[in-house]
Amino acid sequence: xxxxxxxxxxxxxxxxxxxxxxxxxxxxxxxxxxxxxxxxxxxxxxxxxxxxxxxxxxxxxxxxxxxxxxxxxxxxxxxxxxxxxxxxxxxxxxxxxxxxxxxxxxxxxxxxxxxxxxxxxxxxxxxxxxxxxxxxxxxxxxxxxxxxxxxxxxxxxxxxxxxxxxxxxxxxxxxxxxxxxxxxxxxxxxxxxxxxxxxxxxxxxxxxxxxxxxxxxxxxxxxxxxxxxxxxxxxxxxxxxxxxxxxxxxxxxxxxxxxxxxxxxxxxxxxxxxxxxxxxxxxxxxxxxxxxxxxxxxxxxxxxxxxxxxxxxxxxxxxxxxxxxxxxxxxxxxxxxxxxxxxxxxxxxxxxxxxxxxxxxxxxxxxxxxxxxxxxxxxxxxxxxxxxxxxxxxxxxxxxxxxxxxxxxxxxxxxxxxxxxxxxxxxxxxxxxxxxxxxxxxxxxxxxxxxxxxxxxxxxxxxxxxxxxxxxxxxxxxxxxxxxxxxxxxxxxxxxxxxxxxxxxxxxxxxxxxxxxxxxxxxxxxxxxxxxxxxxxxxxxxxxxxxxxxxxxxxxxxxxxxxxxxxxxxxxxxxxxxxxxxxxxxxxxxxxxxxxxxxxxxxxxxxxxxxxxxxxxxxxxxxxxxxxxxxxxxxxx
RNA sequence: GCCGGCGUAGCUCAGCUGGCAGAGCGGCGGUUUCGUAAACCGCAGGUCGGAGGUUCGAAUCCUCUCGCCGGCUCCA
Numbered sequence: 001x002x003x004x005x006x007x008x009x010x011x012x013x014x015x016x017x018x019x020x021x022x023x024x025x026x027x028x029x030x031x032x033x034x035x036x037x038x039x040x041x042x043x044x045x046x047x048x049x050x051x052x053x054x055x056x057x058x059x060x061x062x063x064x065x066x067x068x069x070x071x072x073x074x075x076x077x078x079x080x081x082x083x084x085x086x087x088x089x090x091x092x093x094x095x096x097x098x099x100x101x102x103x104x105x106x107x108x109x110x111x112x113x114x115x116x117x118x119x120x121x122x123x124x125x126x127x128x129x130x131x132x133x134x135x136x137x138x139x140x141x142x143x144x145x146x147x148x149x150x151x152x153x154x155x156x157x158x159x160x161x162x163x164x165x166x167x168x169x170x171x172x173x174x175x176x177x178x179x180x181x182x183x184x185x186x187x188x189x190x191x192x193x194x195x196x197x198x199x200x201x202x203x204x205x206x207x208x209x210x211x212x213x214x215x216x217x218x219x220x221x222x223x224x225x226x227x228x229x230x231x232x233x234x235x236x237x238x239x240x241x242x243x244x245x246x247x248x249x250x251x252x253x254x255x256x257x258x259x260x261x262x263x264x265x266x267x268x269x270x271x272x273x274x275x276x277x278x279x280x281x282x283x284x285x286x287x288x289x290x291x292x293x294x295x296x297x298x299x300x301x302x303x304x305x306x307x308x309x310x311x312x313x314x315x316x317x318x319x320x321x322x323x324x325x326x327x328x329x330x331x332x333x334x335x336x337x338x339x340x341x342x343x344x345x346x347x348x349x350x351x352x353x354x355x356x357x358x359x360x361x362x363x364x365x366x367x368x369x370x371x372x373x374x375x376x377x378x379x380x381x382x383x384x385x386x387x388x389x390x391x392x393x394x395x396x397x398x399x400x401x402x403x404x405x406x407x408x409x410x411x412x413x414x415x416x417x418x419x420x421x422x423x424x425x426x427x428x429x430x431x432x433x434x435x436x437x438x439x440x441x442x443x444x445x446x447x448x449x450x451x452x453x454x455x456x457x458x459x460x461x462x463x464x465x466x467x468x469x470x471x472x473x474x475x476x477x478x479x480x481x482x483x484x485x486x487x488x489x490x491x492x493x494x495x496x497x498x499x500x501x502x503x504x505x506x507x508x509x510x511x512x513x514x515x516x517x518x519x520x521x522x523x524x525x526x527x528x529x530x531x532x533x534x535x536x537x538x539x540x541x542x543x544x545x546x547x548x549x550x551x552x553x554x555x556x557x558x559x560x561x562x563x564x565x566x567x568x569x570x571x572x573x574x575x576x577x578x579x580x581x582x583x584x585x586x587x588x589x590x591x592x593x594x595x596x597x598x599x600x601x602x603x604x605x606x607x608x609x610x611x612x613x614x615x616x617x618x619x620x621x622x623x624x625x626x627x628x629x630x631x632x633x634x635x636x637x
Numbered sequence: 638g639c640c641g642g643c644g645u646a647g648c649u650c651a652g653c654u655g656g657c658a659g660a661g662c663g664g665c666g667g668u669u670u671c672g673u674a675a676a677c678c679g680c681a682g683g684u685c686g687g688a689g690g691u692u693c694g695a696a697u698c699c700u701c702u703c704g705c706c707g708g709c710u711c712c713a
Contacts, residue, residue, distance in 0.1 A: 100708095111707095122672045198640025205710050209640045212708070240706095244648080253644095253686070309713055329713070363638050364704085366711065457713060476712085483713095508713090532685055545670045556643060573670075582672035596693030607673060 002048045005055045007031055019056060020183070021046040021051035033182045034067040041066060043180035045133045059187065059219035069094035071131060071182040071495070072121075072191050072217035073101045076174060078173035079120035080213070084109065089175065090152040090201060090210050097227070097472070098216025102199055104152070105211055111196055117213070119195045128186030129170040133179065139163045141176065148404070151309040152201060190224040191217035237470035239523035240369040246528050246586060248536075249370065249519075258367045258374030260516050265536035269522075270515055272534055274355060277512070284400050286353035286381055286575035291333035293357060297323035297388055302489055303332045312360045331483070331508060334382045335490045343494040349393055350506060355515070356380045370520030371475055375514045383507040384492070387433065390505050394437040394480065398445055398463065401478045401511045405465070407633055409520060409531070413448035414466045414474060415442055418456040425459055426484025434482040434505070435461040459485030470524040477513040477521065482506070529587040532629035532637065539622065540588050541568040541604065542579040544595035551599040555592060555619065562623045566592075586608065589629075589637050592622065608637045 001013045004022065014022050019035050023044070034057040035042040037049055041063065048054060057064040073092035076099070080087055084105055092101030136144065138157070145153045153176050157165065168177045170185050182188065195214040201207035218224040235241065243249050248266035251259065262270055264387045278288060297316060305313065309328060316323040327333070334352045343350070357377045366372050385393050405413070417438055420431045438461060442449045449463070456462055460482030466474040483506045486492075493501040512518035522534075532538055539559060543552040549570035556568035569579050576593065583591045592604035598616055606614040606622065629636065 108641070195707055196641055199709045200639075203710070205639065209709075211640070251705095257704065262663085305713080308665090312711095312713080325691080331713095360712090363711065365638060365640095365709085367705090372712085481713085544672050546709080547670070575669095575671050575676060576673065578675055579673090584674055591673080591675070597672090605672080613672085613673060 002037075002051060003053045004048065005053065007056055008060045011072070014048055015050060016047065018045050018047050019054065021025050022048070023056070028155075031058045033059055033064050033187060034180050036061075036063050041180055043133065044183065046180075066094045067180050067182055068188065068219060069099040069217050070177075070180070071185065072215060073099040073120050074131075074168065074170065074173065074175055074177070074181065074187045075124050075185055075188050075191075076117065076193070076213060076215055077101045077103075077175060078124050078170065079117050081173065083113075083116060083120055088150055088152060090155070092175075098194065098214060100199075100212050102201070102210040102212045104208065108256045109196070109211065114193045114196060114213070114594075116587055121188075121191065122195070124171070124185050125188050125191075126186070127171065128184050129172045130184045131168055131181045133181070134167045134169050134174070135164040138163055138165060144174070144314060145176075150223075152459070155618055161205070181330055189216055190219065190221050191215055192224065192228065192446065214494050231471075234470040235238070237524050237527045238369075239371075239469075239520040242314045242523050242528040243520075246523075251369075251373075256374070257364060258362060258372070260370060260373055260375065266519065267379075268536035269530065269534055270519065272580060273512070273515070273518075277355075277404070280400075281353050281381070284396075285349075286351040289337060289352050289354050290333065291330060291337075291354060291356060293359075294324045295332065296630075297325060299332050299336075300325050303486060304328075304489055305329070305332075312362070314359055314361055326359045327356075328358050328360045330354055330358065330378065330380045331382060331486055332490070334380075335486060335492060335506075336383075338384055338492060339490065343384075343504075345386055345494055345496050345502070348494060349383055349389050351381055353379075353381035353384045370516045370523075371469065371471065371516075373516050377516065378510050379512045379515070379518075380508070380510050383509065384504045385507070386494070387430075387505060390507075391432055391437040391440065393445055393507065395441040397480055397509055398441040401449070401465065401480070401509070402445060404511050405467075406477065406563075409525060410467055412467075414468075415447045416452050416455075416466070417442060417449050418452040418462050418464070419454060420456055420461060421454045421458060421469060423458050424456075424484075425488070430505075431461060434484075438463050438480065438482075457481070459483050467521055467525075469521060470527075475513075475517060477518060478509075478511050479513070480507060480509045483508050526635070530589075531633060531635040532589050532626060533633045535564050535565070535587075535589050537567055537586070538626055539566040539590040539592055540583045540586075541563055541566060541570075541592045541594060542576060542583065543568075543570050544576050544593065546570070546573050547595065548594045548599050552594045555594060555604055558619060559623065564623060564626045580607065584611075590622065590626070610637060 001015045005011050006015055019032065023032055032044055034044060036057055038052055038053045059068060073094065077089055080103055086106040088104040090102035112580065120166055141157055145157065146268045156176060166178055167174055168179060168181050193213060197212050199212040201210050212588055216227060218227060245267060245630055247263050249263055250261045266446045281288065305328065313328050314326045316325050337352060338350060355377050359375045362372060363375050383393055383397060383542035419435055442463065462479055462481035464476045465474050465478035468474045487506050491506055494504050496502045541552040542557045543549050552568040552570045556566045580591060587609060589609050591607040593607060594604055598604050601616060603616040604622065605619050606617045
């Protein structure tokens with residue numbers, strides 16, 4: 001007997017029937033759309049389990065969202081088959097923000113077809129077809145799909161071991177599907193078809209490219225509208241939009257895809273980040289170095305990059321008959337510095353850090369604003385240490401990374417621990433020590449992480465920390481990565497206490513990842529409204545009329561002397577309203593308004609970016625305020 | 638790289654089935670001297686991403702190419 005918890009909290013015991021039958025007997029047919037048994041979604045049409053607790057789900061339960069969206073995907077497929085006969089079906093799952101279905105259309109379709117599809121979906125919802133579950137024998141299923149020429153479905157069928165194969169049916173539409181699904185199509189009330197994109201069958205580029213249609217569905221109109229509003233808001237926070245509006249950076253067709261020009265304001269922010277970064281690294285015992293942008297092919301042969309990474313490297317250039325490559329990584333240069341003298345065990349750990357600019361050939365389709373570029377500056381460092389130092393150094397570097405990220409207001413981290421792949425170099429014991437050190441560091445810091453079993457690079461295990469952009473796409477910033485390959489290839493050694501040579505451990509790490517990507521994420525994180533310590537312009541002085549222009553200029557001058565990044569907008573004879581709007585759009589933290597009254601009193605009226613008017617203030621107070629906000633790096637104004 | 642879409646003034650965009658390149662903002666000049674998110678008038682500004690083709694005629698149709706957007710794949 002299973003214990004069944006109904007939506008209103010009523011419980012009962014039942015066995016041998018499905019939840020749907022049970023509810024029908026009690027006249028409760030409409031509401032319940034699925035069930036949760038030990039955290040697992042179940043179909044209401046399935047027989048109840050023999051034991052445990054089954055909670056009936058209604059659309060207002062968050063767990064039911066997946067069922068709703070999965071059914072919405074079926075409605076989409078049904079609509080597509082009606083409008084585009086001959087379309088072949090692939091797969092159509094629910095995903096985080098909605099659902100998709102992959103199709104092979106007889107003729108390509110475009111965005112303009114989406115509204116039609118949505119309308120047809122509306123009709124299917126309005127028709128309120130009951131969604132039935134049917135089981136076909138393998139033969140029946142094969143026959144059904146052979147008849148329709150559904151090659152993708154046949155491929156899926158071949159992988160299902162069962163003899164009774166689960167299908168769902170609504171109206172004329174039938175689909176191979178494990179479920180669960182809603183009781184009827186009429187429950188998919190609030191949905192939207194969103195995007196069209198290509199997707200390889202089974203994610204394999206050797207397979208045909210299918211057409212994927214994305215959509216979303218919610219239990220209520222409000223929730224759908226809120227989601228659509230959120231997408232709008234995300235568009236406004238997009239670093240590519242803000243980058244232009246705030247005049248932070250640009251990328252030019254004629255200069256090259258993925259190559260970033262940092263404008264004065266973007267460069268100012270970068271400089272502030274760099275200075276912060278340098279100070280923190282020196283405090284943490286890193287030694288800062290500079291290395292060249294190119295190196296001879298021999299170097300990249302030794303490092304193995306020409307064997308393993310060549311397709312991501314720019315073509316070599318010929319200099320006096322020698323091949324040189326632009327660097328895709330900094331490691332070989334750091335190693336070369338290490339090797340300039342014999343190192344003692346007493347010298348370790350050695351930590352070389354560099355803001356190293358590298359160039360990597362990224363395929364054109366993957367470039368994305370500042371988040372995926374071809375030329376970028378890594379905040380790179382290599383920690384070279386003894387085995388007995390590994391654990392301590394790893395904990396230290398993880399703590400350090402979190403400290404840096406937190407300074408920029410990031411608090412939610414998704415960490416991944418990638419372990420040894422089937423093909424690897426180095427001793428298994430070294431891998432174990434490294435992997436365990438990484439794991440213990442994550443646990444000591446209480447950072448939630450998942451383990452990507454076997455997904456480490458061939459040369460070492462790693463921790464990656466991802467942060468999401470405004471559209472919740474995640475991007476890797478931090479990486480802490482062991483390297484058992486390069487110390488070997490470059491024959492790095494140190495002399496131990498016993499006078500013998502030993503191989504050091506090398507840890508490659510980047511915290512911000514690259515300045516370009518980090519900046520992109522940072523722009524979105526703050527929606528362009530940077531905290532005072534990062535704001536490229538902290539204060540603008542706004543004269544009410546041209547009569548206060550000279551006073552405004554002198555105020556800005558005094559602020560700059562005190563180290564405040566201030567400008568006076570005294571030229572142009574613009575109205576105060578105009579200037580305020582402009583400053584607001586530029587998201588400048590402080591607006592210092594100077595009218596005749598303020599000029600007379602030697603003060604400024606302080607208006608915050610939030611719109612708050614704090615009234616007249618002496619300059620000293622403004623300066624103190626800026627200094628305090630800078631020191632604490634608070635987002636408050 | 639692949640699929641679909643998009644490239645028109647500095648920016649945002651209009652320009653239907655081929656027939657004289659437009660608006661708003663911004664810029665410049667002038668007027669206005671103004672108190673918390675856009676004062677008013679005027680002027681300038683374009684190889685319609687680039688190359689080739691079809692046509693009497695191309696921003697518009699076709700091909701190639703560069704770039705961008707959404708995905709997929711990739712991401713040492």
